[in-house]
Amino acid sequence: GEDVEQSLFLSVREGDSSVINCTYTDSSSTYLYWYKQEPGAGLQLLTYIFSNMDMKQDQRLTVLLNKKDKHLSLRIADTQTGDSAIYFCAESPLEYGNKLVFGAGTILRVKS
Amino acid sequence: EAGVVQSPRYKIIEKKQPVAFWCNPISGHNTLYWYRQNLGQGPELLIRYENEEAVDDSQLPKDRFSAERLKGVDSTLKIQPAELGDSAVYLCASSPRSLAGVSNEQFFGPGTRLTVL
Numbered sequence: 001g002e003d004v005e006q007s008l009f010l011s012v013r014e015g016d017s018s019v020i021n022c023t024y025t026d027s028s029s030t031y032l033y034w035y036k037q038e039p040g041a042g043l044q045l046l047t048y049i050f051s052n053m054d055m056k057q058d059q060r061l062t063v064l065l066n067k068k069d070k071h072l073s074l075r076i077a078d079t080q081t082g083d084s085a086i087y088f089c090a091e092s093p094l095e096y097g098n099k100l101v102f103g104a105g106t107i108l109r110v111k112s
Numbered sequence: 113e114a115g116v117v118q119s120p121r122y123k124i125i126e127k128k129q130p131v132a133f134w135c136n137p138i139s140g141h142n143t144l145y146w147y148r149q150n151l152g153q154g155p156e157l158l159i160r161y162e163n164e165e166a167v168d169d170s171q172l173p174k175d176r177f178s179a180e181r182l183k184g185v186d187s188t189l190k191i192q193p194a195e196l197g198d199s200a201v202y203l204c205a206s207s208p209r210s211l212a213g214v215s216n217e218q219f220f221g222p223g224t225r226l227t228v229l
Contacts, residue, residue, distance in 0.1 A: 031216065042116070042203055042205075042223055043155065045219075048217070088154050090154070092216060099157050099168060100216070100218065102154025102156070104152065104154050105152075105153070
């Protein structure tokens, strides 16, 4: 079945690291994605990870994948106020072609 | 390069009225998606097109929703008649090509926020 779960809210201080967690259910997903949504805007792809990798780093972003536990995390180093947004985790189960199944999103609030 | 364009950005209608949303995908993108995003939720796929063919419409409520993508470029999504529960943001996205096993970066438009009174 399809089910992606995320914590609802995270609050951090500017300059700290943020870690947003996600669990998914379908082990057939070849890629797992992180999207960012700012108020009134569409979703923007931040990064993605191939399922045979356990880590991917891209500037301030680090994605960790634990395939055994079906757990995905996004770490944002040196979090800035501009990082305040909603972050969505998404899986793409093979049986559904390239359909993305999104979690409900995690609201990240960065306090200055 | 222009992104995915959607119009209108906002629409307020009374229940039982019809409504239509329009999407212009990124030039050259064969695959087009319509999603519905309810408040506090992630987007849920309504329909996916490969060129002009609807290849996945299993989540589209066909009694009141319809979509078309004539000529494989622009697309419209229609609701007739609208119900209170249709209030949501309707997002359009496009991607270069939909291939199983290949990273599927989808580019999203800003969405149309529909309010049904």
